[in-house]
Every structure is written in C-alpha cells, then in structure tokens.
Amino acid sequence: MIWGVLQFPGSCDERDALNACQIAGGGSGESARLVWHEETDLSGLDAIVVPGGFSYGDYLRAGAIARFSPAMTAVAEFAAAGRPVLGICNGFQVLCESGLLPGALLTNEGTRFICRQGELVVGEADSPFLAALEPGRRISIPFKHQSGRFFAPPELLASIEANRQVAFRYAPGQNPNGSLNDIAGVTNEAGNVLGLMPHPEHAVEAFTGSTDGLALFRGVAESLAGSAA
Amino acid sequence: MSAAEGGQPPHRELGLTDAEYDLIREKMGREPNGVELAMFSLLWSEHCAYKHSRKLLRQLPTEGPRVVMGPGENAGAVDVGDGWSVAFKVESHNHPSAVEPFQGAATGVGGILRDVIALGARPIAILDSLRFGEPDTERTRYLVDGVVRGIGHYGNSMGIPTVGGEIYFEPPYEQNPLVNAMCVGLARTDEMVRAAAAGAGNKVVLFGSLTGRDGIGGASVLASAELDEGDDAKRPTVQIGDPFEEAKLLECCQELLAEGLLVSLQDLGAAGLTSSAGEMASAGGTGIDIDVGLVPLREADMEPFEIMVSESQERMLAVVEPDEVEAVLALCAKWQTASAVVGEVTDSGAFRILKHGETVGEIRVEDLVDGCPLYDLDPAEPAEWIYPNRGTLRPEADASESLLSLLAAPSIASKRWAYDQYDSVVGSRTVHRAGAADAAVLNLPESDRAIAVAIDGNGRRVACDPRQGTIEATLECAANLACVGAEPLGVTNCLNFGNPEKPTVAWQLGQAIEGLAAACRALGAPVVGGNVSLYNETPSGPIYPTPVVGMVGELFDPERAAGEPWREGDAVAIVGPLNPSLAGSELEKQRGQLGRGLPAAEIEPVKAAIELVREAVRAGEVRTATDVSDGGIATALAELAIRSGIGLRADLAPVIAQHDCSGEDALFGEGPGGFVLAGDRQALERLGGRGVQVELIGAVAGDLIEIVADDRTAKVLLGEATAAHDSLDRRIESDQPGLTH
Numbered sequence: 001m002i003w004g005v006l007q008f009p010g011s012c013d014e015r016d017a018l019n020a021c022q023i024a025g026g027g028s029g030e031s032a033r034l035v036w037h038e039e040t041d042l043s044g045l046d047a048i049v050v051p052g053g054f055s056y057g058d059y060l061r062a063g064a065i066a067r068f069s070p071a072m073t074a075v076a077e078f079a080a081a082g083r084p085v086l087g088i089c090n091g092f093q094v095l096c097e098s099g100l101l102p103g104a105l106l107t108n109e110g111t112r113f114i115c116r117q118g119e120l121v122v123g124e125a126d127s128p129f130l131a132a133l134e135p136g137r138r139i140s141i142p143f144k145h146q147s148g149r150f151f152a153p154p155e156l157l158a159s160i161e162a163n164r165q166v167a168f169r170y171a172p173g174q175n176p177n178g179s180l181n182d183i184a185g186v187t188n189e190a191g192n193v194l195g196l197m198p199h200p201e202h203a204v205e206a207f208t209g210s211t212d213g214l215a216l217f218r219g220v221a222e223s224l225a226g227s228a229a
Numbered sequence: 230m231s232a233a234e235g236g237q238p239p240h241r242e243l244g245l246t247d248a249e250y251d252l253i254r255e256k257m258g259r260e261p262n263g264v265e266l267a268m269f270s271l272l273w274s275e276h277c278a279y280k281h282s283r284k285l286l287r288q289l290p291t292e293g294p295r296v297v298m299g300p301g302e303n304a305g306a307v308d309v310g311d312g313w314s315v316a317f318k319v320e321s322h323n324h325p326s327a328v329e330p331f332q333g334a335a336t337g338v339g340g341i342l343r344d345v346i347a348l349g350a351r352p353i354a355i356l357d358s359l360r361f362g363e364p365d366t367e368r369t370r371y372l373v374d375g376v377v378r379g380i381g382h383y384g385n386s387m388g389i390p391t392v393g394g395e396i397y398f399e400p401p402y403e404q405n406p407l408v409n410a411m412c413v414g415l416a417r418t419d420e421m422v423r424a425a426a427a428g429a430g431n432k433v434v435l436f437g438s439l440t441g442r443d444g445i446g447g448a449s450v451l452a453s454a455e456l457d458e459g460d461d462a463k464r465p466t467v468q469i470g471d472p473f474e475e476a477k478l479l480e481c482c483q484e485l486l487a488e489g490l491l492v493s494l495q496d497l498g499a500a501g502l503t504s505s506a507g508e509m510a511s512a513g514g515t516g517i518d519i520d521v522g523l524v525p526l527r528e529a530d531m532e533p534f535e536i537m538v539s540e541s542q543e544r545m546l547a548v549v550e551p552d553e554v555e556a557v558l559a560l561c562a563k564w565q566t567a568s569a570v571v572g573e574v575t576d577s578g579a580f581r582i583l584k585h586g587e588t589v590g591e592i593r594v595e596d597l598v599d600g601c602p603l604y605d606l607d608p609a610e611p612a613e614w615i616y617p618n619r620g621t622l623r624p625e626a627d628a629s630e631s632l633l634s635l636l637a638a639p640s641i642a643s644k645r646w647a648y649d650q651y652d653s654v655v656g657s658r659t660v661h662r663a664g665a666a667d668a669a670v671l672n673l674p675e676s677d678r679a680i681a682v683a684i685d686g687n688g689r690r691v692a693c694d695p696r697q698g699t700i701e702a703t704l705e706c707a708a709n710l711a712c713v714g715a716e717p718l719g720v721t722n723c724l725n726f727g728n729p730e731k732p733t734v735a736w737q738l739g740q741a742i743e744g745l746a747a748a749c750r751a752l753g754a755p756v757v758g759g760n761v762s763l764y765n766e767t768p769s770g771p772i773y774p775t776p777v778v779g780m781v782g783e784l785f786d787p788e789r790a791a792g793e794p795w796r797e798g799d800a801v802a803i804v805g806p807l808n809p810s811l812a813g814s815e816l817e818k819q820r821g822q823l824g825r826g827l828p829a830a831e832i833e834p835v836k837a838a839i840e841l842v843r844e845a846v847r848a849g850e851v852r853t854a855t856d857v858s859d860g861g862i863a864t865a866l867a868e869l870a871i872r873s874g875i876g877l878r879a880d881l882a883p884v885i886a887q888h889d890c891s892g893e894d895a896l897f898g899e900g901p902g903g904f905v906l907a908g909d910r911q912a913l914e915r916l917g918g919r920g921v922q923v924e925l926i927g928a929v930a931g932d933l934i935e936i937v938a939d940d941r942t943a944k945v946l947l948g949e950a951t952a953a954h955d956s957l958d959r960r961i962e963s964d965q966p967g968l969t970h
Contacts, residue, residue, distance in 0.1 A: 012655055144654065
C-alpha cells in the first residue's frame with residue numbers, strides 16, 4: 001500500500017510520519033510520499049496521514065486555515081469514499097475543523113505545551129487503524145501538544161460515546177490536558193477517519209523507548225489487505 | 230539628539246568612542262554621513278567586532294582531522310562519516326531576555342537555528358544553557374517562565390527537538406539572566422555552503438520576513454553595554470520572533486541548496502543587512518551594492534539607515550548567479566516567503582548603499598568589517614571574593630538533612646518542569662531525552678552511528694578560579710559524553726562575562742580562555758565556533774564569569790548508551806581521580822561560605838578516567854554511568870537512585886582512604902574526574918588495573934539511600950529524596966504572575 005502524508009507550510013512531524021509509514025511498510029521506499037498542500041490528486045494513494053505541526057502558523061486557531069487548503073478538499077472526498085485517513089495532533093485539529101471528525105481541541109488546561117511519554121487505552125471504536133489493537137489494550141506513546149483538550153457539547157459527547165467513536169483514552173490518571181472523558185482520539189461514525197492528539201509516529205523504533213505506535217499503521221495495511229483478498 | 234542641543238555627539242550616542250570616531254574619519258578621508266555612521270557603530274560594536282576578546286581567542290585550538298568548518302563561518306562543523314557533517318554553535322541572547330524574556334529567548338533560538346541553516350544544514354537538536362537568580366523572587370520566576378515558554382514556542386513550532394541543557398540559579402544572575410542556545414544540524418558535506426560572496430555581477434537576494442523597524446540596533450546595542458535602570462525603555466529594541474516564517478525559510482533553504490541554486494548563503498542576525506552583506510563581501514574579498522529601495526518593507530517610509538540596521542528576524546541573504554535568479558524567486562514563492570533581488574556583488578571592494586539607484590553611503594568593506602581596533606585588556610586579579618554570600622542551610626544540619634537540601638537546590642533539582650515544555654522527540658532521532666542521561670543522544674542512521682551532545686558551565690566554580698573552573702566545565706562536557714559512550718569531535722562555546730573594561734572581569738576572561746584552550750588541547754577537541762557576550766553587569770555587579778561549553782561527540786551503538794536505570798543487586802563503583810573538596814561546592818554556597826580558589830587538578834588523569842568510562846560504556850560493561858558534579862558523590866548516587874526508583878547502600882571508606890579527606894568532603898565535595906558506575910560486580914572489578922582508580926563502594930537495594938562516610942552518614946528514604954528532587958516546579962509555579970503568552 002502507499003501512504004500519502006500531507007505537508008503544509010508549518011508542518012513539523014511530516015518526516016516522522018513518513019518514516020513511520022515506511023517502517024510499517026517494511027522499509028520499502030515506495031510505501032509513502034509527501035502530499036503538498038496545493039495538490040488535489042490523491043489517486044494511487046491508499047491511506048492519508050494529516051501530520052502534526054503548526055499548519056500555516058496556526059495563528060488564528062489550530063487547523064482553522066488548513067481546512068481550506070486544496071489538499072484538504074481532496075482529503076474530504078477521499079474520506080467520503082470510505083478510505084482511511086489518520087490525523088495526528090495538528091492533523092486531528094485540522095480534521096475536527098474540517099468537520100470530518102466530531103468535537104474540538106482547546107488549549108490545555110495548564111496552558112503550557114507538554115511533552116512526555118504516556119499511556120493510552122484503546123477504545124471500542126471500529127476502525128481500520130485499530131485492526132491490530134484490541135479494546136482495553138494499553139500502548140505507550142508520546143503526548144506532545146499545547147491545544148489538545150478534547151471538547152464536545154454534552155449531546156455530541158453522548159453520541160460519540162453511544163456510537164462507540166472513542167478510539168483512545170488517556171490511561172487513568174494520565175490525562176495531560178483536561179480532555180472530556182479522558183478522550184485522546186476519536187473516529188468518524190464510519191470509522192475510516194481517526195484523529196488523536198498523541199503521536200504514534202514517534203513510537204515506531206526501539207531506540208525511542210516504544211514501538212507501540214506501529215500498530216495503527218500496520219492495522220490499516222492489514223485491513224486493506226484483508227478487504228482486497 | 231545632536232551635540233548642538235546639549236546632548237552627546239551622535240557617535241557617542243551610538244556607542245563609539247572619540248578615538249574610534251577619529252579612526253573612522255581617517256579611514257574614510259571625510260566625515261561619515263548618517264547611514265555610514267549607523268553602520269560603523271554596529272559593526273564596530275563589541276557584539277559584532279569582538280574588540281575586547283578577539284586577541285585572547287587566538288589561543289584556542291581550532292584545527293583537527295574532523296573539522297569541516299571552523300571559526301569565522303556561521304557555525305562550526307565536524308565530519309561524522311559517510312559524507313555527512315554535523316554543524317553546531319552556541320550563542321547568547323542574554324540582554325534581550327532580561328528585557329523581554331519570552332521574545333528574547335524565542336529569538337535567541339531562532340537566531341542560532343538560522344546560523345546552522347545558513348550552512349546548508351537541517352537543524353536536528355536544540356540545547357539551552359540558562360542562568361537565573363534564585364527562584365524565590367518574583368522577577369526570577371517571571372524570567373524563568375518567560376524564557377522557558379519562549380524557547381519552547383520557537384523550537385516546538387519549528388519542529389526541532391530540544392534535547393538537553395542546564396539551568397543554574399545563582400544570585401549574581403538575578404538582574405542579568407543568561408540565555409545561551411545551541412543548535413546542532415546535519416548536512417551532506419559536499420552540499421554545505423559558505424558565507425563568502427563571490428563572482429562580480431552575481432545578484433544578492435534577500436528572502437524571508439519583511440524588513441521592519443523592530444529591533445533597530447537590538448542585539449548589538451543591548452549586548453554592548455551594561456544593563457541599568459530604565460531598561461524597560463529598551464523593550465522596542467527586542468525583536469519579535471515568528472517561528473512559522475523560519476520553518477518555511479528552513480525548507481526553502483534546503484530546497485534551494487539541494488537544487489544547487491545558491492553561490493553563498495548568510496543569515497541576518499545582529500546588525501541585520503549591514504552585518505550579513507558586509508561579512509559576505511569581506512569573506513569573499515569582493516565589494517557589494519545594496520539598494521534599500523528594493524528591500525521588501527513592512528513599513529513604507531523607512532529611512533535607508535533603518536533598513537540597513539533593522540534586526541527583523543527570519544531573513545536570509547543569498548548570492549545567486551543571474552541565470553538562477555528566476556528559479557530562486559520561484560522557490561521562495563512556493564514556500565510563501567517574500568524575496569527580492571536587492572543588490573549585486575561587485576569587484577570594487579566597497580560596500581555601497583543605494584536608494585533607487587542613487588548612492589546614499591559608501592564604505593570600504595575592509596574598513597567596516599575588519600577596521601575596528603582590537604583592545605588589550607587591563608587585567609587585575611581581585612584580592613578577595615567579590616560576590617555575595619548567603620547561607621540558607623542550618624549550620625547544625627546533619628548529613629541527611631544536607632543531602633535533602635542539596636537535592637532540592639534549584640540548580641540540582643530535576644528540571645523536568647522545563648523539559649516537559651519542550652518537544653524532545655520530533656525528528657525521530659532522540660535516543661536519550663533531556664534529563665534521561667548525562668548527554669543527549671541522537672540517532673544518525675545516515676552514517677550508521679549516533680552523536681551525543683552536552684552543554685556545561687558552572688559559573689560559581691569559575692568565579693572561584695576562572696582558569697580551573699573553565700577547565701572543569703570542558704572536562705565535564707567530555708565526561709558527560711563518556712557516560713553515553715561518546716568521544717568528543719568538536720567544541721563550541723559562549724563566553725558570558727561582565728564588563729571587560731574593568732580589571733577584575735578582564736582577568737576572569739583571560740584566565741577562562743586560557744583554561745578553555747588548555748582543556749580543549751588536552752582532549753584533542755578543537756573549538757570550531759562560539760560567541761562572546763560581555764557587559765553582563767548591572768549596578769549590583771557583574772555576573773559570575775560563565776563560559777558555557779558545548780561539545781559534540783560520536784558513538785557507534787546507540788543501544789549501548791548506558792542510560793538504563795540501575796537494578797536491584799547492581800554493584801556501584803566510584804571511578805576516577807576525583808579528590809572531593811568543599812571549595813566552591815553547592816554545599817559551601819548553601820552555608821554562605823564561598824571564597825576564592827579551587828584545588829588544582831591535573832587534566833591528564835581526568836582524561837584517562839574519561840577514556841576508561843567511554844570504553845566501558847561502549848563495551849556494554851556498565852548499565853549506567855554518571856559523572857560526579859554539583860553536590861558531590863552523595864548527590865550523584867541519590868540522583869541515580871531517584872532516576873531508577875531503587876535505593877542503595879554505600880560506604881565511601883575507599884574514597885576517604887585514597888584522598889585522606891573528611892567524611893563530609895567525600896559525601897558532598899566536588900571536583901573534576903569522578904564517575905559513578907553501576908552494573909555487574911565482576912564487570913566493574915575488571916575495570917580496575919588500567920591505571921584509573923576504581924573503587925567498589927556498595928550495592929543497589931531497597932527503598933533507602935544510605936551512604937556512610939567515616940563519621941557521617943547520609944540516610945534518607947527514596948521517597949523523601951524524590952520529593953526534594955522534584956520540588957522545582959512548585960517553587961517556580963508559586964505566585965506565577967499573570968501569564969501573557
């Protein structure tokens with residue numbers, strides 16, 4: 001499979017995401033490429049990562065400008081066709097701003113940027129990104145953001161829970177930002193779009209202390225292979 | 230204000246002496262006009278001309294087989310194999326940070342990143358060396374909060390990991406904090422670019438942010454005089470950083486260089502266009518024309534001198550062959566960054582300033598860049614300790630209470646509060662994050678190895694003995710690298726001192742540079758770049774003399790970087806010639822008993838210990854290694870226990886016997902050349918007999934830290950020790966003033 005990793009001016013983690021896709025794909029150079037923010041042709045790509053960073057500087061509000069980019073218009077169509085889209089950190093914010101995912105990300109409760117290794121508990125959402133992760137499993141990956149407090153009005157929050165759209169929660173006692181219901185990541189109703197604040201792409205090589213993040217990338221590859229067969 | 234109105238003559242207002250002004254007139258053969266005088270005043274400032282330090286710096290060793298670029302370029306660089314080089318440099322942003330901590334620190338990071346970007350390297354790590362007053366004043370807490378947020382803001386937004394550093398809290402930095410930022414970058418050696426202009430007729434392209442009135446005379450003005458009352462009025466001279474602009478600039482430069490479109494590249498820092506264009510021409514032995522009418526401006530009505538000296542951030546200057554100009558401008562447009570041809574390289578040897586084709590200033594490049602007189606200092610050794618002494622520890626405190634007090638000392642306590650605000654993992658290279666080991670370790674799969682980076686400098690010990698203190702700082706860097714198995718490749722440094730025109734400071738500076746030269750020579754680690762920050766002085770006196778040493782080393786197996794926690798049953802050994810003494814120690818500080826002098830220590834035995842530890846770590850013979858520094862052996866042992874979550878029992882009798890020192894000296898004494906190693910007992914024993922002292926002192930066990938030293942015993946619960954070591958965030962967060970960012 002071939003991944004596309006979006007690149008906006010101000011993206012920070014796009015190379016890390018590319019690296020993660022390549023490692024998940026077994027190290028072949030053909031498994032991932034960057035998609036410039038002005039590109040609209042996603043043909044030939046099997047899955048999209050909207051990476052972390054500060055798209056267009058994020059002066060207005062995280063992700064508020066990126067949602068209008070040509071590439072995001074193409075990603076919306078890609079998602080509407082039921083194809084897998086992963087938003088990490090700023091990418092999660094962009095997907096929320098685009099209306100592809102429910103909820104919003106607010107400034108951390110403590111107002112500061114935080115960066116630390118932490119644990120997530122896998123939720124019950126049905127998503128190709130979770131194909132290799134059973135609900136309740138704990139994974140260790142870096143938390144790294146300043147605007148990561150998941151928020152949704154009560155009715156929306158209730159429907160996210162009722163529809164089993166929670167992909168990840170912060171492990172008990174590890175919620176770093178005041179997210180409602182400890183939510184670290186959600187999916188859309190169909191499950192093909194997943195966004196999370198923590199960084200699976202930074203947990204794919206043993207020397208960094210954890211390879212738990214690989215499961216998200218491999219899960220998609222497995223489910224795509226499964227549906228093709 | 231003009232002299233006629235009763236004020237200073239213009240050249241004095243701009244910081245030039247009468248003699249310097251006379252020299253300018255002599256060189257020009259006429260009076261300089263306003264534009265020319267403004268340009269001279271900046272390039273002849275201490276910050277740009279190094280007029281009080283350049284002669285002394287000549288004694289530093291700068292050559293070695295691995296050096297790719299040395300002093301004089303935007304940053305130094307060393308070869309790391311397989312066609313790759315690592316570029317690095319440390320630079321200060323002290324005075325701007327004293328005036329406006331958030332933007333001062335942010336633009337300090339932005340500036341050092343551009344130095345590395347200008348070589349054609351991609352920055353892969355940031356480290357910071359910070360100094361503040363004690364955190365019990367509101368001003369210090371405000372400065373710490375602003376500086377840490379500012380560093381995080383810039384590095385995090387750029388996607389460059391902040392992987393290490395150090396923070397000391399000492400009263401002499403209360404009004405004059407130090408913010409030294411170091412950047413490490415990676416480049417293909419054959420794609421690196423120099424800053425020298427070349428080729429008459431080639432075009433000069435300015436790209437990046439628009440040029441505005443911000444920071445007119447900022448770094449150069451602020452950094453070339455003492456801080457005093459009323460510095461709030463200087464706030465407009467502090468530049469405002471925009472990391473998004475710089476992120477685009479980085480990618481743009483990388484693409485421009487990859488496409489081979491540039492002849493040379495230079496960043497704009499202190500003294501803006503004047504300095505970057507002038508230095509480009511000087512390095513290339515060319516002339517240069519700059520037309521201020523072509524510079525993209527933020528404010529339309531800027532005067533030529535304002536455009537020439539503006540320190541607006543996030544700008545780069547490139548020399549481009551005429552045929553490539555179109556492609557360069559197109560790439561800048563792709564990255565949504567402003568760009569314009571603003572001038573031309575000439576063979577006139579002159580720096581000509583034009584406005585819409587009309588000459589408004591002309592100076593010989595040589596006079597501007599190399600014409601500033603260099604001064605000899607007038608050093609005098611002070612008769613006594615010139616800094617305050619303030620006791621904070623009860624005189625009757627026993628060893629256990631002293632240990633807890635040392636672990637809670639702001640300079641020793643865990644800096645996690647700060648590190649947690651920095652992205653330390655972006656880039657997928659970080660093997661050891663800040664605080665996880667003695668040195669940061671970055672994976673370099675490009676050349677099948679890793680690099681380790683450390684930054685060190687203990688101003689208090691340098692104040693006690695500038696020569697010996699600087700030797701110790703350099704040795705400690707090498708010791709930190711050894712603890713992760715790395716061998717030094719090169720050194721950068723930032724010399725933070727008071728007013729060099731005062732004899733005591735002049736003596737401190739001379740002694741420190743001598744020490745740095747001696748230590749670097751002994752270690753075989755060439756100095757490839759650096760920065761000098763003088764006039765760090767307020768009406769209450771100079772800062773501690775603070776040479777900050779940054780060192781880059783290489784290791785071949787990041788899996789064997791000895792950062793593991795120690796385990797139950799591990800043996801613990803003290804390795805090296807450390808002769809512990811309370812002189813200049815953290816304990817002596819807490820007792821209010823600091824004075825001049827440090828015990829002399831030979832460099833060679835310390836070097837031998839460093840080599841032994843490095844080889845032991847590389848061979849996988851030890852699980853964990855740390856060097857003994859602030860707070861002595863007891864503190865080093867307690868820190869490893871805290872880091873690992875397991876206590877130990879140790880008896881320092883072998884150390885006491887070896888050096889005939891007191892129990893208290895053995896516990897808390899400091900000095901160079903000591904390591905704590907932990908791991909398999911037989912493996913540690915095998916390290917003996919190689920010419921370096923190796924003494925087994927105990928074993929890892931339980932939840933108690935118990936260290937016996939003759940008549941003294943430090944005995945604290947691991948939980949108590951951990952609470953003391955984690956106390957810094959509470960001290961800094963208390964009564965946090967209103968947050969403005």
